[in-house]
Structures are given as C-alpha cells and as structure tokens.
Amino acid sequence: MFEKILIANRGDVALRIHRACREMGIKTVAVHSTADAGAMHVRLADESVCIGPPPARDSYLNIPAILSAATITGADAIHPGVGFLSENADFAEIIAEHGLTFIGPKPEHIRLMGDKIAARRTAAELGLPCVPGSEAEVTSLDEAAAVADGIGYPVLIKAAAGGGGRGMKIARGPENLAEAVTMARTEAQAAFGSGAVYIERYLSGPRHIELQMIGDSHGTVVHLGERDCSLQRRHQKVLEETPSPALNDHERTRIGERAVAAMRACGYESLGTIEFLYENGEFYFIEMNTRLQVEHPITEMVTGIDLVCEQIRVASGNRLGFTQDQLTFSGHSIECRINAEDPHRFTPSPGLVTAYHAPGGLGVRVDSALYAGYEVPAQYDSLVAKLVVHGSNRNECLLRLRRALDEFVIENIATTVPLHQKLTQAPGFINGEYDIHWLEHVFLGSDG
Ligand code: ADP
Numbered sequence: 441m442f443e444k445i446l447i448a449n450r451g452d453v454a455l456r457i458h459r460a461c462r463e464m465g466i467k468t469v470a471v472h473s474t475a476d477a478g479a480m481h482v483r484l485a486d487e488s489v490c491i492g493p494p495p496a497r498d499s500y501l502n503i504p505a506i507l508s509a510a511t512i513t514g515a516d517a518i519h520p521g522v523g524f525l526s527e528n529a530d531f532a533e534i535i536a537e538h539g540l541t542f543i544g545p546k547p548e549h550i551r552l553m554g555d556k557i558a559a560r561r562t563a564a565e566l567g568l569p570c571v572p573g574s575e576a577e578v579t580s581l582d583e584a585a586a587v588a589d590g591i592g593y594p595v596l597i598k599a600a601a602g603g604g605g606r607g608m609k610i611a612r613g614p615e616n617l618a619e620a621v622t623m624a625r626t627e628a629q630a631a632f633g634s635g636a637v638y639i640e641r642y643l644s645g646p647r648h649i650e651l652q653m654i655g656d657s658h659g660t661v662v663h664l665g666e667r668d669c670s671l672q673r674r675h676q677k678v679l680e681e682t683p684s685p686a687l688n689d690h691e692r693t694r695i696g697e698r699a700v701a702a703m704r705a706c707g708y709e710s711l712g713t714i715e716f717l718y719e720n721g722e723f724y725f726i727e728m729n730t731r732l733q734v735e736h737p738i739t740e741m742v743t744g745i746d747l748v749c750e751q752i753r754v755a756s757g758n759r760l761g762f763t764q765d766q767l768t769f770s771g772h773s774i775e776c777r778i779n780a781e782d783p784h785r786f787t788p789s790p791g792l793v794t795a796y797h798a799p800g801g802l803g804v805r806v807d808s809a810l811y812a813g814y815e816v817p818a819q820y821d822s823l824v825a826k827l828v829v830h831g832s833n834r835n836e837c838l839l840r841l842r843r844a845l846d847e848f849v850i851e852n853i854a855t856t857v858p859l860h861q862k863l864t865q866a867p868g869f870i871n872g873e874y875d876i877h878w879l880e881h882v883f884l885g886s887d888g
Contacts, residue, residue, distance in 0.1 A: 441756050442466050442517045442541070446510045447481065449521025450500060452807045452826060453732075454481035457519045460748035469513045471506055473499035475817040480809040487513050494819045500524045503531055510540055517541040517755065523821065526731040527554055527603075543755040545710040545730045553712075553728040557600045557638050563714075563725040566702035571717060571724040573640035584621050584639060585614065591641045597621050599628030600636035605675025607631055610642050643724070645875040646717035647686050648672065651699045652739045653712045654747070656754040661703040662764045663696040664739050664747075670876045671869070673786070678856075678879060679863065680735040681774045682742055685834065685872030686718065695723050700764070711736075711751045717876070734777065734823070737807060741773035741830040771830055772837040776845070776860040778808075778825040780816045780853050789854035790818040799847035803830040803840055816853055824855065834872070838864060 445461050446469040447454045454470060458481060461468045470485035475494035482488045489509035492499035499505070501524055510518055518535050520526040520543070529551035532542040544550065553559045557577055560570050574587045577600060588595045588611065597620045599607025607628035611620035621637065629635035647670040655661040668684035669677045683692070699714050713733050716723040736747050745762065754760060780789045793814045798806040808825035810816075816824060829844055831837030845861050866883055868874050874882075 441758070442752065444469060444486075444513065444515045444517075445543070445752070446471065446506070446513065446515035446518045447485070447521065448500065448506050448518055449524055449526075450476055450479060450481055450820065451809045451823070453521040453523075453734075455484065455809050456807055457521060457748055458484055460746060460752060463746075464749060464752060466752070469509065469515050471500075471509050473819075475819055478814070480811060480814070489513065494817065496524065496819065503534060507534065507538055510535075511538070515540065517543055517752075519543040519752070520731070522732050522734055527729070529554065541755055543710070543752060545708060545712060549706070549708055549712075550730045553730050555600055556598065556602060556727050557636070559728055560638070560725065562706070563702070563728070566705055567698060568702050568714070568725045569723055571640040571643065571726060574638045576638070577636045578621070578639055581618055581621060584617055587639045588614070588617055591639070594642040594644075595620075596640045596642040597624035597637050598640060599624060599632060599634070600638055601628065601632035601634045603632070605672075607637070608675060640726075643717050643719050645877065646670075646719035646724070647684065647874075648677075648715065648876050649684050649687065649695075649718045649723070650713050650715040650733075651696060652733075652736070652747070653699060653703050653708065653714060654750055654754065654760065655703055655708045655710065655712075656760045657709050657757055658759050659704065659707070660760050660763070661700050661708060662760060662762070662767065663700050664743050664745065664767065665696070665769055666692060667733075667735050667738055669735060670874055671863070671879045672876055673880055673884065677735065677777065679774065679776050679860065679869075680738055681772065681834075681837075682738045683769070683772065684718075691721070710754060711747060734826070735775050737805060737826060737828040738773035738775045741803075741805070741828060742769050742771055743767055744770070771832045772834040773828060773830045774837055774841050775829075776827045776841070777823055777856070778827060778848070778850075778860070779822040779856045780824045781822050781856055782854045783856050783859040788818065788822050790816045790822075791853045792816075793850060793853055795849055795851035797847070797849035798825070799827065799844035801840075801844070803837075804844045805829070810850065824850070827860075838870065 444467040470488040491505035529547040532547040535542040609620040609624040625635040652664040805828040
C-alpha cells in the first residue's frame with residue numbers, strides 16, 4: 441500500500457481524497473495555487489506545496505510543478521481527483537515514467553474514452569448500444585447532411601473532445617445544419633483545441649442514466665448500480681439520485697451485466713462511469729468518464745462502499761474488497777450540487793463567506809471545503825458543496841433533503857440552495873417523471 445499520496449486537486453474533492461487516505465493510514469500532500477493558500481485541503485493535509493499562481497493552467501494543470509512537488513515530498517502516488525488533470529492520459533504516463541503511481545485507469549483507456557468518437561466505436565464493439573449517429577468524424581457539410589438524413593432530424597452535433605456540455609449544437613432540420621456544424625466546430629476548437637465533431641440523433645425525452653464501474657488489476661470488474669442525472673441545466677448535472685425512479689430491477693440487472701462484460705473484455709481498471717441515455721426502455725451509450733465522478737457519494741450512500749478507498753486499493757495492486765454478489769443496495773440517495781451562483785441568473789458569486797453552518801443529522805452528508813471566513817476564489821469551478829442525503833426510500837430521502845436544505849447557512853455569497861429548495865417541492869421532481877429537458881424547459885421555463 442502507498443505511504444504518501446499527493447492530491448493534485450482542490451476544494452471538496454481534495455478533501456474527499458484526503459479523508460480516504462487518512463482512514464487508510466496514508467499521509468497526504470496538498471498542492472495549491474496562491475489563491476488557495478488558506479484553503480481547507482491545505483490546512484488538513486500532512487504537507488503542502490504551492491505550485492503556482494491562481495490561473496489553473498499555471499497551477500493545478502502545471503504538470504512539471506506537480507511532479508516536482510511529488511518528488512520533493514517523497515510521495516509514491518498521485519490522485520488527480522475530478523476535473524483538472526484527471527482525464528489527461530499524458531499526465532498518467534509521465535507519472536509512471538517518474539516511478540510513481542497514477543491513481544486511475546491505464547493511460548490507453550483514458551485516451552480512448554477521451555476521444556468520444558473512438559469511445560462510441562469501442563462501446564459498440566464491446567456490445568453496448570450507442571445513440572444512432574456517425575461512425576467517424578464528420579469533416580464536410582455534405583457528409584454531415586448525409587449522416588443527418590440517414591438518422592433523421594433533429595440531430596446533435598457534438599465535439600469529439602467534448603466535456604462539460606460544451607461544443608454541442610442541435611440542428612432541428614436541414615436548414616439549421618450548416619450553422620450548427622460551424623458553431624459546434626468553433627466552440628470545440630476554442631474550448632478543447634480540436635474542432636473534430638460527430639453527429640448523433642437528438643433524443644427528444646431521454647433520461648441520463650450512468651453506471652458506476654470499478655475494476656482491479658486481477659480481472660475483477662463490478663458495477664455499483666446506476667445514478668439518474670437527468671436533472672441538468674445546459675447539459676450540466678444539477679441534482680442526482682439513485683436508484684433511478686425510471687428503472688426496474690430487470691432493466692438494472694440487464695444493463696449492469698452488459699457493462700461489466702464490456703469492461704472485463706477491455707481489461708478496465710480503477711473507477712469509471714459509463715453514461716447512457718435511456719428512452720422508451722432502451723439504453724444508448726454516450727460516453728465514459730475514466731475517473732471519480734462528482735456524484736459518486738450517492739452510490740456510496742446506498743452501497744456502503746467507500747469508492748475512493750477502493751480506487752486507492754486497486755491502484756496499489758490489491759484486489760477489490762468485494763464481489764458483485766456481496767454488494768447490497770439499500771434505500772435511496774440524492775445529491776444536490778450547491779454552487780456559488782445566483783440561483784436565478786446562474787452568474788458566479790465568489791467572495792467572502794461570513795457565516796457557515798452545514799446541515800447534519802441521520803442520513804445527511806455534506807462534502808464541502810467551505811468555512812466561515814473563507815473567500816471563494818473567482819478562478820475556479822463554482823461548486824462549493826455537495827449535500828448528500830440518504831433515506832430508507834425515496835420519500836423519506838426527499839423529506840430529509842428538504843429539511844437539510846432548510847438548515848444550510850452560507851452567508852454573504854449567493855448559492856443555489858434556494859434553487860434546490862424550489863426544485864424539491866416541484867411536482868415534476870416529486871413524481872420522478874422528469875427527463876433531461878424538464879429542468880430547463882419546464883421547471884426553469886426557458887429554452888436555455
Ligand atoms: P459532455 O461530455 O459534454 O458532458 P455528454 O455526451 O456526456 O457530453 O452529454 C451531456 C448531456 O447532453 C447528456 O447528459 C444529455 O443531457 C445531453 N445529450 C448528449 N447527447 C445527447 C443526444 N444524443 N440527445 C439528447 N441529448 C443529449
């Protein structure tokens with residue numbers, strides 16, 4: 441087992457990993473930008489190293505600085521967390537070249553799934569159904585028109601290197617196609633440095649259902665059930681729950697078995713999430729995230745498995761601590777993503793937190809690096825807390841969630857707590873019948 445892990449991340453994710461390490465008796469090294477000198481992940485770690493100025497490209501994305509920090513402190517492994525370098529195959533390779541362990545999948549799997557066109561092809565080869573669409577990059581308008589005619593409008597133009605819901609444009613009919621392709625390409629080039637795009641049929645009312653997978657280096661692969669992440673704004677998740685109100689046990693078992701077979705066939709190791717759209721009883725693969733997910737706590741709440749501990753254990757060459765048959769799923773869990781944003785206009789709201797009180801009590805977990813006196817920096821993602829609630833069934837979970845939201849105090853900055861308070865009272869959420877468009881088009885009443 442590792443003795444010391446460098447955590448190449450910040451905020452609640454860095455804290456989450458630190459907590460797992462501490463419970464496993466592993467020392468931690470925090471890295472931080474100058475903007476985060478007083479941050480909670482820095483305060484709690486055994487050691488800390490400043491790796492650069494506030495912009496992420498100069499600090500949390502600065503590979504030489506992170507590697508130097510690992511060498512100086514004698515860390516034997518690096519956990520990349522979520523975002524930043526977590527899906528950077530070059531980073532994983534360089535770490536290995538320096539004799540350290542990257543806590544994540546093999547670089548070839550990161551690279552493969554990072555190219556969404558290659559990921560679609562691989563998923564299909566592994567027996568996972570994909571959204572109907574182009575088999576390769578679409579390089580000309582004529583090609584785009586031929587693909588779109590073949591699958592039928594509306595279609596979605598997507599960036600091969602896409603992430604975070606960017607580089608995605610809808611063409612409702614042939615008359616919008618040229619504009620959608622050009623816009624998607626331009627946005628993708630600017631955001632990801634690659635203008636490569638592909639086309640999928642735009643599904644009119646699917647749910648986003650993803651499966652949590654984990655594999656070890658001894659050939660064992662297990663799935664830990666699904667998460668329903670259909671509540672989205674601008675293709676970004678707002679609230680997640682498990683189990684999905686839309687699935688029955690038969691469907692759950694069927695897709696779980698297919699996903700396990702696919703991951704076993706490709707020798708997948710570490711944590712990974714296979715994302716599907718689900719419509720009219722059918723699953724369609726859209727992408728795979730080769731890392732820990734923001735919404736992983738809801739899976740932990742219903743399985744009792746510490747996913748980060750397991751991820752660290754398998755990275756050090758140990759076998760998974762459980763088999764598929766030993767897993768039991770209990771009750772219901774919901775996560776609310778609390779962002780430092782105006783709850784109506786969604787504009788960022790960084791600044792000083794003058795008072796902070798997190799909810800508690802049975803079945804309530806808050807993953808956050810906030811404290812009273814903390815200044816939320818303007819440079820990073822606006823997610824400042826995850827409120828995660830567990831109940832013996834969905835109704836109990838919902839009642840507990842409302843109670844917990846009412847207890848949350850974060851003063852002097854705007855947060856999305858009021859949005860979640862309203863959302864958890866909305867009939868469309870309470871009855872569980874929402875799809876990926878519902879939050880934006882019905883609940884928020886806009887076209888996004
Ligand atoms: P990203 O990597 O940017 O997150 P994804 O491919 O995971 O992109 O898609 C993000 C979200 O966009 C999905 O959860 C879904 O809401 C929407 N989406 C993606 N593909 C389609 C599709 N073919 N039809 C309808 N909505 C889609």
